[in-house]
Amino acid sequence: MALQSLSxxxxxxxxxxxxxxxxxxxxxxxxWSADSRSVSASDGDLARAIASAPPGAAEAEESxxxxxxxxxxxxxxxxxxxxxxxxxxxxxxxxxxxxERLRAGEIRTPDQIxxxxxxxxxxxxxxxxxxxxxxxxLTAQFHAADLYAEPALDSIDLxxxxxxxxxxxxxxxxxxxxxxxxxxxxxEIAAELRVTATVVRVARHRALARMRACVxxxxxxxx
Amino acid sequence: xxxxxxxxPLAFADVVDYWAGELTKVEEDRIEEHVFTxxxxxxxxxxxxxxxxxxxxxxxDGRLHSVITDAILNRLSADGVRIRTFTLEGSGIVPCAVxxxxxxxxxxxxxxxxDVDCVTxxxxxxxxxxxxxxxxxxxxxxxxxxxxxxxxxxxxxxxATRVSVSVTAQGGSGERMLAEYTLEHGGSFEx
Numbered sequence: 001m002a003l004q005s006l007s008x009x010x011x012x013x014x015x016x017x018x019x020x021x022x023x024x025x026x027x028x029x030x031x032w033s034a035d036s037r038s039v040s041a042s043d044g045d046l047a048r049a050i051a052s053a054p055p056g057a058a059e060a061e062e063s064x065x066x067x068x069x070x071x072x073x074x075x076x077x078x079x080x081x082x083x084x085x086x087x088x089x090x091x092x093x094x095x096x097x098x099x100e101r102l103r104a105g106e107i108r109t110p111d112q113i114x115x116x117x118x119x120x121x122x123x124x125x126x127x128x129x130x131x132x133x134x135x136x137x138l139t140a141q142f143h144a145a146d147l148y149a150e151p152a153l154d155s156i157d158l159x160x161x162x163x164x165x166x167x168x169x170x171x172x173x174x175x176x177x178x179x180x181x182x183x184x185x186x187x188e189i190a191a192e193l194r195v196t197a198t199v200v201r202v203a204r205h206r207a208l209a210r211m212r213a214c215v216x217x218x219x220x221x222x223x
Numbered sequence: 224x225x226x227x228x229x230x231x232p233l234a235f236a237d238v239v240d241y242w243a244g245e246l247t248k249v250e251e252d253r254i255e256e257h258v259f260t261x262x263x264x265x266x267x268x269x270x271x272x273x274x275x276x277x278x279x280x281x282x283x284d285g286r287l288h289s290v291i292t293d294a295i296l297n298r299l300s301a302d303g304v305r306i307r308t309f310t311l312e313g314s315g316i317v318p319c320a321v322x323x324x325x326x327x328x329x330x331x332x333x334x335x336x337x338d339v340d341c342v343t344x345x346x347x348x349x350x351x352x353x354x355x356x357x358x359x360x361x362x363x364x365x366x367x368x369x370x371x372x373x374x375x376x377x378x379x380x381x382x383a384t385r386v387s388v389s390v391t392a393q394g395g396s397g398e399r400m401l402a403e404y405t406l407e408h409g410g411s412f413e414x
Contacts, residue, residue, distance in 0.1 A: 043260070072258055072265045075272055079241070079251075114259035161277035162286045170290055170360045177291065179243045180275040181282040182298040186245055192292055194363045204243060205236040208274055212235070215277075217270045 038064035047110035050102040066095050069117050076121045094120045157215065164214035171195075172207035179204055229263040238271040285326030287372040290344075290360050296370060299327065307375070311388060311404040319386075320409035325375035332390060333368045334402035339392045342401060344371060349385040383410035 038046065038060040046068075049061040070091040077087030098117050101107050107116055165173055171193065178184045178192065186197040186204075193200070212218055233254060240246050241254050258265040281287065282295070285304050299306060305326045309319050312333040321328060332344065344357040360369060369390075386406045391398045 068262065069259075071269060075258075075265070075268055076255060078272060115256065118255055118259040156273050156277045156280070158277060158280055158284070158286070161274070162281045165278060165281055166288060170357060173289055174292060174295075176278050177282055177287075177289075177295050180278045182292075182294045183244075184294055186243075188294075192294060193361070201240070201245065205239050208239045208271065209235055211274050211278075212270055215274070217273065 042111075043068065043113050044111035047102055047107065047113040050099065051105055051107065051110060055103045062099050065099065065113075069098075069114070070095050073117065073121050076118070077125060080125050090121065090125055094124055097124070160215040161211070164211050167214060168207050168210060172203050172210075175200055175203045176207050176211070229261050231257075233257060233264045233267050235267060235271070238267050241268065242271045242275045285376070286374050287327065288355050288357075288374055288377065289372055290357055291329070291370050291372045293370070296329065296372075305375075309406070311402075311406075315405075316385075317404065317406045318409060319406045321375050321378040321411050323411075323413045328373045328375050328378055330371045330373070330388070331368050332371055332388065332402070332404070334390050336362045336366050336401070339401065341393055342369070343391050343393070343398075344369065345389050345391070346373075347387050347389075348381075349387075354381075354386070378408075379411040381408060381410070384408050 038049075041049070041061070041064070043065070046061045046065045050058045050065065053061075073091040073094045074087045077090035078084065081087055081090065094117060097120055098107075098113070101116075102110075102113075107113065109116075165176065168176070174193065175189060178189045184192070186200040189200045190197040237246070237250075237254060241251060246254070254268070258268050282299065283302050283304065285299075285306075291299075296306070305324055306329055307322065307325045307327070308329045308331060309317055310331040310333065311317060312331075319328075336342070339362050342360050342362055344360065346354045346356075348354060355373065357371065362369075386408050388404045388406065389400060390402045392401050393399075
């Protein structure tokens with residue numbers, strides 16, 4: 001398995017100055033085939049295994065940590081950065097920073113690794129002015145496309161979405177299009193459809209739940 | 224928490240509100256803190272994102288056959304969706320066609336909707352075969368037109384033919400015809 005070269009841990013950074021890290025951490029360039037022990041381990045167990053191993057020796061655990069959390073950081077990025085490529089960049093950088101911190105023994109509460117990853121996501125996503133530098137650092141050291149693990153649900157069946165959208169009642173379909181395409185708020189949609197904002201929210205809940213069932217996302221979950 | 228069940232799962236309604244931008248900052252923070260410690264609920268949040276993104280992609284691709292609103296039409300225009308518009312009003316035959324490069328065809332269907340709460344629009348070929356039925360379209364007081372969108376890709380499948388569009392209202396005494404229009408569909412043309 002190919003590995004990027006590893007640099008010594010970076011110490012003495014100001015708290016929160018995560019973007020100053022040179023991202024000189026490595027994770028396996030992979031196919032993320034973490035062993036079964038890693039897959040069944042808790043998040044805290046993974047963090048402890050990475051922290052206690054010599055740098056880079058806990059490949060399976062690092063891969064599993066990445067597999068679990070990169071999609072969540074991407075979702076956070078989509079919500080707050082509103083751009084797919086920025087969200088993917090954020091996911092890569094956050095996980096690289098976290099793994100480096102673990103390797104350096106700088107995370108004192110491994111059982112709260114999820115909270116640490118969220119906090120890191122907030123800091124890095126908030127550092128908008130550093131985005132260019134962040135991306136440049138990333139590009140300089142990694143082949144990002146090789147690193148990023150596609151979220152399991154990323155491949156969407158547009159034909160199914162199209163079919164299911166058109167099965168909905170007219171008003172429910174309009175509410176979804178106004179919400180998620182035209183990006184209108186409930187009060188704006190309510191004014192356009194001449195109903196109350198509460199009616200809009202209830203219609204949106206009901207319609208998206210039906211869409212989820214119709215496109216088979218819940219079934220995919222239980223298989 | 225890994226793949227185990229969540230003892231306090233997120234309601235899907237909260238997931239929907241999260242992606243619709245309807246939550247307060249405190250509520251958003253609560254959801255994010257939960258999904259970063261809960262694999263099961265992270266999947267719920269991913270479901271919501273996939274659906275929201277899919278709906279936007281369907282619209283952006285012009286894959287609609289639906290009644291839309293001005294706000295949706297404006298957004299489609301802003302996104303560069305190539306829209307061909309026809310107005311159906313009064314009597315007479317409306318010539319129409321779909322051209323290479325069109326993404327979406329929008330009909331502005333004008334009629335007297337006074338005292339009507341709800342209508343059904345049915346589009347039929349000359350043979351009587353239904354192409355599309357849009358039932359239960361809510362009509363607002365004072366509304367004078369309905370915007371009906373149809374995927375240009377689907378219209379390209381149609382041969383040159385005469386098409387009828389009927390607008391009916393449901394009333395106490397059954398279905399009532401509000402308007403009927405005839406279009407002469409010339410087929411699909413290259414520029």
